[in-house]
Amino acid sequence: MTDELMDFREALAKYDPVLGLEVHVELNTNSKMFCGCSTEFGAEPNTQTCPVCLGLPGSLPVVNGKAVESAMRIGLALGCQIAPWCRFARKNYFYPDMTKDFQTSQYDEPIAFDGSVTIEVDGVEYVIPIERAHMEEDAGKLLHVGGATGRIQGAEYSLIDYNRAGVPLIEIVTKPIRGTREKAPEVAKAYVSFLRDMLRSLGVSDVRMEQGSLRCDANVSLMPRGETELGTRTETKNVNSLRSISEALRYEIQRQAAVLSSGGRIVQETRHWHEDGGYTSPGRNKEQAEDYRYFPEPDLVPIAPSPEWVEALRGTLPEMPSLRTKRLQADWGFTDREFGDIMAGSALDVIEDTVAAGASPASARKWWLTELARRANETGLELTDLAITPVQVAALQKLVEAGTINDKLARQVIEGVLAGEGEPDEVVRSRGLAVVSDSGALEAAVDRAIAADPDAAQKIRDGKVQAAGALIGAVMKEMRGQADAAAVRALLLERLS
Amino acid sequence: MSLTTRSAAELAGLLSRREVSAEEVTAAHLDRIAAVDGDVHAFLYVDGDRALSLAKTIDARRAAGEKLGPLAGVPVGVKDVFTYAGAPTTCGSRILEGWIPPYTSTIVQRLLDGGMIPLGKTNMDEFAMGSSTENSGYGATHNPWDLDRIPGGSGGGSAAALAAYEAPLTVGSDTGGSIRQPASVTGTVGIKPTYGGTSRYGLVAMASSLDTPGPCGRTVLDAALLHEAIAGYDARDSTSIDAPVPDVVGAASSADVRGMRIGVVRELGGEGYAPGVEQRFDEAVALLQDAGAEVVEVSCPHFEYALAAYYLIMPSEVSSNLARFDAMRYGLRIGDDGTRSAEEVMALTRGQGFGDEVKRRIIIGTYALSSGYYDAYYGSAQKVRTLITRDFDKAFEVADVLVSPTTPTTAFRMGERVDDPLSMYKADLCTIPSNLAGNCAGSFPVGLAPEDGLPVGFQVMAPPLADDRLYRVGAALERLLPNQLGALGALPGSLAAKEAVR
Numbered sequence: 001m002t003d004e005l006m007d008f009r010e011a012l013a014k015y016d017p018v019l020g021l022e023v024h025v026e027l028n029t030n031s032k033m034f035c036g037c038s039t040e041f042g043a044e045p046n047t048q049t050c051p052v053c054l055g056l057p058g059s060l061p062v063v064n065g066k067a068v069e070s071a072m073r074i075g076l077a078l079g080c081q082i083a084p085w086c087r088f089a090r091k092n093y094f095y096p097d098m099t100k101d102f103q104t105s106q107y108d109e110p111i112a113f114d115g116s117v118t119i120e121v122d123g124v125e126y127v128i129p130i131e132r133a134h135m136e137e138d139a140g141k142l143l144h145v146g147g148a149t150g151r152i153q154g155a156e157y158s159l160i161d162y163n164r165a166g167v168p169l170i171e172i173v174t175k176p177i178r179g180t181r182e183k184a185p186e187v188a189k190a191y192v193s194f195l196r197d198m199l200r201s202l203g204v205s206d207v208r209m210e211q212g213s214l215r216c217d218a219n220v221s222l223m224p225r226g227e228t229e230l231g232t233r234t235e236t237k238n239v240n241s242l243r244s245i246s247e248a249l250r251y252e253i254q255r256q257a258a259v260l261s262s263g264g265r266i267v268q269e270t271r272h273w274h275e276d277g278g279y280t281s282p283g284r285n286k287e288q289a290e291d292y293r294y295f296p297e298p299d300l301v302p303i304a305p306s307p308e309w310v311e312a313l314r315g316t317l318p319e320m321p322s323l324r325t326k327r328l329q330a331d332w333g334f335t336d337r338e339f340g341d342i343m344a345g346s347a348l349d350v351i352e353d354t355v356a357a358g359a360s361p362a363s364a365r366k367w368w369l370t371e372l373a374r375r376a377n378e379t380g381l382e383l384t385d386l387a388i389t390p391v392q393v394a395a396l397q398k399l400v401e402a403g404t405i406n407d408k409l410a411r412q413v414i415e416g417v418l419a420g421e422g423e424p425d426e427v428v429r430s431r432g433l434a435v436v437s438d439s440g441a442l443e444a445a446v447d448r449a450i451a452a453d454p455d456a457a458q459k460i461r462d463g464k465v466q467a468a469g470a471l472i473g474a475v476m477k478e479m480r481g482q483a484d485a486a487a488v489r490a491l492l493l494e495r496l497s
Numbered sequence: 498m499s500l501t502t503r504s505a506a507e508l509a510g511l512l513s514r515r516e517v518s519a520e521e522v523t524a525a526h527l528d529r530i531a532a533v534d535g536d537v538h539a540f541l542y543v544d545g546d547r548a549l550s551l552a553k554t555i556d557a558r559r560a561a562g563e564k565l566g567p568l569a570g571v572p573v574g575v576k577d578v579f580t581y582a583g584a585p586t587t588c589g590s591r592i593l594e595g596w597i598p599p600y601t602s603t604i605v606q607r608l609l610d611g612g613m614i615p616l617g618k619t620n621m622d623e624f625a626m627g628s629s630t631e632n633s634g635y636g637a638t639h640n641p642w643d644l645d646r647i648p649g650g651s652g653g654g655s656a657a658a659l660a661a662y663e664a665p666l667t668v669g670s671d672t673g674g675s676i677r678q679p680a681s682v683t684g685t686v687g688i689k690p691t692y693g694g695t696s697r698y699g700l701v702a703m704a705s706s707l708d709t710p711g712p713c714g715r716t717v718l719d720a721a722l723l724h725e726a727i728a729g730y731d732a733r734d735s736t737s738i739d740a741p742v743p744d745v746v747g748a749a750s751s752a753d754v755r756g757m758r759i760g761v762v763r764e765l766g767g768e769g770y771a772p773g774v775e776q777r778f779d780e781a782v783a784l785l786q787d788a789g790a791e792v793v794e795v796s797c798p799h800f801e802y803a804l805a806a807y808y809l810i811m812p813s814e815v816s817s818n819l820a821r822f823d824a825m826r827y828g829l830r831i832g833d834d835g836t837r838s839a840e841e842v843m844a845l846t847r848g849q850g851f852g853d854e855v856k857r858r859i860i861i862g863t864y865a866l867s868s869g870y871y872d873a874y875y876g877s878a879q880k881v882r883t884l885i886t887r888d889f890d891k892a893f894e895v896a897d898v899l900v901s902p903t904t905p906t907t908a909f910r911m912g913e914r915v916d917d918p919l920s921m922y923k924a925d926l927c928t929i930p931s932n933l934a935g936n937c938a939g940s941f942p943v944g945l946a947p948e949d950g951l952p953v954g955f956q957v958m959a960p961p962l963a964d965d966r967l968y969r970v971g972a973a974l975e976r977l978l979p980n981q982l983g984a985l986g987a988l989p990g991s992l993a994a995k996e997a998v999r
Binding site for chain 1: 868
């Protein structure tokens with residue numbers, strides 16, 4: 001990394017950033033865009049292919065109706081108009097990951113266009129104008145072997161996996177986003193985060209950035225403050241996490257500002273984000289704009305969704321995330337900060353489900369953001385991938401509230417559930433975790449604790465109730481945690497009164 | 498009478514009455530191919546063992562009393578543009594040398610479902626680009642009427658195989674006349690069905706919006722029987738039409754043209770048309786009139802621009818469809834010696850694997866689609882296409898079918914036009930409008946031109962999904978012109994001479 005960078009605040013004092021975000025979403029349809037092959041992630045290379053997605057001579061595409069439906073629902077959720085008539089187009093270019101050496105995409109007739117969404121960053125609302133959402137197919141995956149970087153430069157050879165070739169994609173393109181000033185990196189991040197939540201609530205995609213089912217290309221250009229003419233932009237790829245989006249944009253703003261202020265000019269190019277080093281480097285130079293020679297795909301017929309179909313799909317839209325979050329925060333009575341933690345922890349859905357299963361919002365929030373978040377972190381899983389369900393968390397909380405277990409034991413119950421030992425009550429039974437309610441054993445332990453620490457006992461007798469902590473701790477230790485701390489406390493105070 | 502000179506309908510009758518076995522019929526045709534194809538070169542690949550084995554299976558099924566399709570046991574040649582799992586498919590191009598497709602096209606599958614016996618793959622101009630079969634990467638096919646003349650193209654192999662009695666039926670594909678023009682110059686019947694009436698799945702694309710698979714035969718009824726077997730909706734082809742197949746066999750049997758309005762297209766004739774072609778065409782029109790048809794003259798003013806529009810739309814689609822031949826997955830690969838990049842290997846392979854005509858069309862199409870030129874070329878051509886379709890619509894208001902010569906001349910000499918692409922393109926002057934509009938059309942033999950003794954073809958065009966009308970007119974001509982090519986069964990021209998010497 002040798003780029004000169006200007007201090008971010010200084011850069012913002014001189015320039016206004018303008019953003020443009022292109023998000024590719026892999027749909028979660030069972031089959032590919034134009035054939036019946038499975039789309040499941042992680043299969044052996046080239047096992048999910050057929051003459052159509054391999055582009056064998058003579059094969060022909062047939063549109064996946066489910067994918068069209070998903071595209072229309074996404075368009076509607078983005079506030080777009082749905083085209084009454086649109087076509088696919090061929091985007092022609094040679095590359096080994098393209099089985100036909102053209103991508104079947106949409107060009108000047110996207111299925112959805114002209115929408116907008118509103119997002120919020122630090123209490124300020126930003127309207128993100130949406131240019132279009134269109135359907136296309138994914139390419140195969142190249143694995144470059146023998147080079148130092150895993151990139152094509154310096155590689156000895158490359159392997160191709162066409163399992164991904166033909167997986168349905170929706171590309172969502174914003175219009176230029178102006179006026180975000182120093183919040184530009186956070187607005188971009190919040191927008192993609194919003195899209196992720198929205199797509200998840202639509203149920204149309206797995207939206208896993210780390211698996212590539214949600215991919216963002218971040219465009220940014222700078223113009224001197226007060227000007228209105230757009231500067232030359234760069235497009236940064238390989239931005240594979242929400243954090244990378246804001247970091248890559250922040251980097252590009254600082255880099256471009258340094259170039260411009262020293263009298264240089266920005267080269268229109270694709271840049272590659274290096275997550276490890278936190279910098280971008282030049283990729284393909286787009287100065288000689290590639291000519292994709294788009295023309296309408298003659299192997300497919302136009303798509304003309306009836307107004308009735310569009311309205312029926314509109315009726316299937318779930319509540320939009322921004323409205324939903326506002327409603328849930330009010331219902332649950334959390335502060336902005338408490339609620340912000342939930343959003344940041346991607347725990348909204350699981351907490352909602354836990355509350356629906358009978359737990360209080362506070363307890364649901366506590367379990368998912370502490371113990372369960374920790375375990376998810378340790379194993380690199382999403383909360384939803386943990387082997388415990390919201391219903392089980394609610395059941396666990398019921399056991400706590402009934403006094404069967406305490407919080408400390410509950411953590412062991414969680415461990416048991418995650419280890420596949422069954423429902424929370426089964427784990428309590430099989431591990432013998434229930435709080436000891438045998439008053440004889442408890443009383444004996446209390447007496448031993450008093451005898452072992454006469455000083456503390458005397459203090460309690462003198463009215464210094466806070467000294468009870470040490471004795472309670474001793475009892476709990478002896479009982480190996482399987483006692484109700486409140487009951488121990490009551491017993492102690494009774495003995496020493 | 499030898500088995501190879503029988504019509505498909507006759508063979509079907511012999512087979513169903515078990516007077517002859519499918520194995521005998523197949524073996525007779527394989528023998529015939531072995532005897533004459535050295536001169537004709539209609540076949541690129543003869544699938545002899547599999548054909549005989551399929552024939553035995555059909556015989557066994559028939560012996561078991563199974564109900565079979567009307568053409569079960571009848572051999573058929575397949576243009577090398579259709580995939581047939583296990584048989585090499587080259588499209589006449591070196592770039593596909595050695596490729597054996599792992600899947601079978603819908604057309605070939607329907608042949609197999611109907612119990613027909615694919616004999617092998619017939620020669621063609623490379624990727625169906627040409628009107629003489631001289632553009633094949635594997636050597637030209639010769640016209641059995643005169644071995645020094647072209648058999649038409651691109652489907653010269655399929656037409657010559659019929660004329661040389663190597664197969665009673667063949668399937669072809671027609672993008673600008675590739676079924677009809679070869680039929681015309683070999684004295685056979687070739688039909689381009691309505692676009693969408695026959696499935697393109699497994700037909701290696703030349704120009705997707707124009708390509709149409711269709712039947713070829715020596716008689717009108719044979720073509721109709723094959724048409725019925727291969728046509729109809731296919732969910733694998735999005736442009737396939739979900740409608741019943743018109744009753745083409747009934748039409749071929751009735752041959753009744755009384756009251757039919759026959760429109761002679763004013764623009765398709767005159768200067769550039771050989772006198773013998775015009776003479777035989779006029780005679781045929783007169784015969785139809787005598788048989789009770791009403792003859793009217795129609796004008797299709799935009800046909801004049803058809804060739805120009807075609808040579809923009811077709812190459813544009815070609816430039817995209819032929820991109821996939823990049824040496825990465827199948828076929829030829831040149832220069833992969835570990836020192837070259839993928840891009841260099843792609844360029845070398847395409848440079849050596851494609852012939853001149855293919856390259857010419859890729860270059861034209863790439864140019865026509867490029868930004869800044871798209872509207873002027875591809876865009877304008879699409880507008881012309883719409884105008885041509887409207888010309889047809891208007892003409893079909895006053896006529897049930899339109900007629901013209903199929904091609905302006907009889908078979909020209911080999912080598913005569915190879916260095917003059919424009920004169921080669923003109924062979925498709927009369928056939929291209931129907932591809933642009935997507936309606937159906939067919940070519941039927943109407944005798945020999947007096948000046949050179951070579952076959953003349955008569956084109957009939959009908960509205961979309963009115964394919965039966967083609968057969969009605971074709972069958973009428975067949976009856977009105979008995980023995981127009983000499984009795985069916987006699988060998989055509991030069992091949993006969995050659996055999997006599999042998």
